[in-house]
Amino acid sequence: MTGRGFIVAALALFTAALAPAQKARWTIGMSQCNLGEPWRVQMNADIRKAAEKHPEITVVYKDAQNDNLRQVAHLEEFVRAGVNLILISPKEAAPLTRPVADAYDRGIPVIVLDRKILGDRYTCFIGADNRKIGRAAGRWIAHFLGGKGNVVELKGLMTSIPGQDRNSGFREGIRGSQVQVAFEADMKWLEPNARKEMESALARLPKIDLVYGHNDPAAHGAYLAAKAAGRAGEMAFVGIDGLPQEGQMYVRQGILSACFEYPTGGGEAIETALAILGGKPVPREITLPSRVYTKENIDRGGEWLPE
Amino acid sequence: MNIARRLFRSPFSRACLSLLLVFALGLVFNADGAFYSWGTHRDMLRQVSVIGILACGMTVVIVSGGIDLSVGSVLGLCAVLFSLLTIRAGWHPAAAAGATLAGGLACGAVSGYLTGRFRIQPFLSTLAMMVFARGIAKWISGGQKISTALQTPDGSYTYVQVPPVFDLLSARIAGGHIAVVTLILAASLVCCGILLSRTRPGRHLYALGGNEEAARYAGIPVLRTTVLAYALSGVLCGVAGICQAAQELQGDPEAGSTYELSAIAMVVIGGTSLRGGEGSVRLTALGILIIGYLEKILSINAVGEETRLMLTGAIIVAAVLLQKKR
DSSP: OHHHHHHHHHHHHHHHHTOOOOOOSEEEEEEESOSSSHHHHHHHHHHHHHHHTOTTEEEEEEEOTTOHHHHHHHHHHHHHHTOSEEEEEOSOHHHHHHHHHHHHHTTOOEEEESSOOSSSOSSEEEEEOHHHHHHHHHHHHHHHTTTEEEEEEEEOOTTSHHHHHHHHHHHHHHTTSEEEEEEEEEOTTOHHHHHHHHHHHHHHOSOOOEEEESSHHHHHHHHHHHHHTTOGGGOEEEEEEOOTTTHHHHHHHTSOSEEEEOOOOHHHHHHHHHHHHTTOOOOSEEEEOOEEEETTTGGGTOEEOOO | OHHHHHHHHSHHHHHHHHHHHHHHHHHHTOTTTGGGSHHHHHHHHHHHHHHHHHHHHHHHHHHTTOOOTTHHHHHHHHHHHHHIIIIISOOOHHHHHHHHHHHHHHHHHHHHHHHHHSOOOHHHHHHHHHHHHHHHHHHHHTTSOEESEEEOTTSOEEEOOOOHHHHHHTOEETTTTEEHHHHHHHHHHHHHHHHHHHSHHHHHHHHHHHOHHHHHHTTOOHHHHHHHHHHHHHHHHHHHHHHHHHHHTEEOTTTTTTHHHHHHHHHHHHTOOTTSSOOOHHHHHHHHHHHHHHHHHHHHTTOOHHHHHHHHHHHHHHHHHHTSOO
16 A cells, blocks of 8 residues: 555656646746756746746746756757747856757757857847956955955856856956955855855965955855854955845845845846847847945945946 | 566566656656657657666676765766866877776775775765765866866966867767767666676676675675676766766766766666665666656656655655565
């Protein structure tokens, strides 16, 4: 009985999970590289909110669980299912370039979000300018520290282009000042990793003036590590992303001295998708503007970064 | 009723039945006909190939009465090694492959030696190797993924050419219908199958798994047989690691994490008992297909991760219960 009962239960769960969805005029396939980062959960939520206003489109969401090969499988499945348009936020540039190009060459428009791929075989890229944000962060930090100090840099996945850009932009921003990057590590966008790396930094460096995290979870993880070591008061924390329930909240709580907005582009993705499906031309690259939030300006809604 | 009972008796027919059940689920939940397209099945075979190669080695180890938890980490290590040798050091692909397979073999042989010579439980010796191999992978890669992106002094990145062997391994032949990695999986299945069913070392493996003390008294070279099993698993981890690197176009020191669980699931669902001494590669082949199809059906139906995890857990228990001897 138990054996058969289990099989029936599994089948029931299976049936419940795979109930077919409503059919709409246009089907858009959305492949998200992972839903472990809060920023990506927000991106999917923004896409969902924008798509709800348009009943003629259905969005199918797939989660690659941070696996490149799974994401390649998503692209193959979307092509085979004959979707009208693909949205993809790729994990890494090199492994996903050819599969995206394949789908694009078969006539399916592809909008690449947030992380760029190599080459130009895609319809449109929507993202903020990570290099500009990194540069603005570098200049802000150099100004904040009065031109010199020890900085710990907690980097995002360095095989992803945003990680590379936020790093190189930051280095450009601090050039000419005497701000030193005393410790840097790749925390791959994840808070638990950032916390571990920060603990190493705290063990190695007697004096840290500021922690620059490539995203807010990193800066927060560093803050927790510093607090546990009793050294949170000696340093400032700066992050990027600026989600209202995360980065902006940390600024209000005084955990982050500054936080640079990195818009998810979810709404813009749906608007652009509708334009493409309606046959209108779209620009190859849509750069989203960004803001900086500090304790002084957060109630005004932050301050837009100059172009 | 008698026929049905006979149908359920052999593990092979039970596994076939499970596969048919999964296939039927695919026909029902076909995601607007996606399951009916030959391309979906072709893609499934390609996607399941790397872990399937691990499952071949795992079968040999489990038949010998052991378990190998290090397959995922050794895959990662070999992926990094292969990428370093071909992309960074510019070695000839055959030499790089040889060195990588030797590395995998060495890891497996160490696990086997610890298990056989020092009588450390396989769970513990391969757990240690799992952690150690991951460490070596991160050490030789400097914690970075070994990809075609090279950092230049000013901080930006340039991209070098992908080595042709990577393209070769991730290609499809026969008019785009069969992936090279699937052929490699088939070859691994055949080799392990021949080893287990038609050679003397194969018979020794079964004897060892059935009853180690009896095997020892029967004069079977226990240490040599143990090392053989784990070394073979290590070599297959090397093969899988090379395929993984080729498909991802990079050597990722984190590659393969949790793959060991999928490989064990494939072997167990196929019908090979974890106790050892019984089972075969044929059963694992069915297990590979069952797991492959299950994942594919969930993926084409865009099932979220939460549901996927719960379902996989329930299905593993269901499949094992289905195969219990009455």
